Amino acid sequence: DTEVTQTPKHLVMGMTNKKSLKCEQHMGHRAMYWYKQKAKKPPELMFVYSYEKLSINESVPSRFSPECPNSSLLNLHLHALQPEDSALYLCASSQDAGYTGELFFGEGSRLTVL
Amino acid sequence: GEDVEQSLFLSVREGDSSVINCTYTDSSSTYLYWYKQEPGAGLQLLTYIFSNMDMKQDQRLTVLLNKKDKHLSLRIADTQTGDSAIYFCAESGAAGNKLTFGGGTRVLVKP
Numbered sequence: 001d002t003e004v005t006q007t008p009k010h011l012v013m014g015m016t017n018k019k020s021l022k023c024e025q026h027m028g029h030r031a032m033y034w035y036k037q038k039a040k041k042p043p044e045l046m047f048v049y050s051y052e053k054l055s056i057n058e059s060v061p062s063r064f065s066p067e068c069p070n071s072s073l074l075n076l077h078l079h080a081l082q083p084e085d086s087a088l089y090l091c092a093s094s095q096d097a098g099y100t101g102e103l104f105f106g107e108g109s110r111l112t113v114l
Numbered sequence: 115g116e117d118v119e120q121s122l123f124l125s126v127r128e129g130d131s132s133v134i135n136c137t138y139t140d141s142s143s144t145y146l147y148w149y150k151q152e153p154g155a156g157l158q159l160l161t162y163i164f165s166n167m168d169m170k171q172d173q174r175l176t177v178l179l180n181k182k183d184k185h186l187s188l189r190i191a192d193t194q195t196g197d198s199a200i201y202f203c204a205e206s207g208a209a210g211n212k213l214t215f216g217g218g219t220r221v222l223v224k225p
Contacts, residue, residue: 004156042202042215043157056212090156103147103213105157 004106006091012112015081021109023074023091029104031097032074034066035090037108043090049074050097081113118205118216125222132190134219136203141184143205147213148177148188151200160188160201198223 004025013019023032031050035043048056049068063085065077074091088108095102117139126132138146144165149157163170163177163186170177176189186203200218207214 006156040218042217043213044215045212048212092157102159102162104159105149107156110154 004091004093004104006089006106006109008109009107010110010112012114013078013081014114015083017081018077018079020078021076021089021091021111023076023106024072025093025104026072027093027104028071029093029095030071031094032068033092033094033103034074034076035092035105037088037090039087047076048097055097078111081111083113086111086113118203118214120201120203120216120219122217123220123222125224126193128193128195128223128225130193132188132193132197132221132223134188134190134201134203134221136186136188136216138184138186138203138205138214138216140205140207140214141181142208144208145206146177146179146186147202147204147206148175148186149202149204149215151202151218153199157202193221193223195223195225197221 007022033048034046037043045058046060047066052068063080067075088110090108091106092103120136145162147162148160150160151157161172174191178187200220202215202218204213204215
């Protein structure tokens, strides 16, 4: 199993809603990542978890709150988002955070904020 | 800071070879990558090269790395219509845990 599974595939939310994006992998990887990709732009790193601990936060606004309940799961909690937060949110995993020889991406969750 | 640049667009005829070029600035990067993204999909890792290598070949894909010029290229032999996609190069940085992506090259394969 070399898959990173993300749910939901599509999400539409209002600016006052609270929602969560979920990511799961069963490759035994100990590092997991959230990236944000705007249309026609490259992915931009948001967060890195290494061994279930947050190791990198790329100065992401607090309305995005990551959580890593265990080594296979990664969540991104969303609250009070803005329309400019609409984007494709990509989850990825790698064997560990110090070695990204192979970084596996999920298909992404496409978020629209109204 | 890190900067990765690619040309925006490449058009190629089916059966020809495609060459996608990339330049980067962080000479301490441990790994350099090529990813493929089809419309509406996530990123698929195509290949990667360790910084102490000059070339890596994997079936139809050939990666060339010129560390002196900080230039990376991806050659796709016998390009097929299924190769139409956006191709991103990326560098890992010295610590290897933060990928910086180029802007992507949109490849269009014409029959």
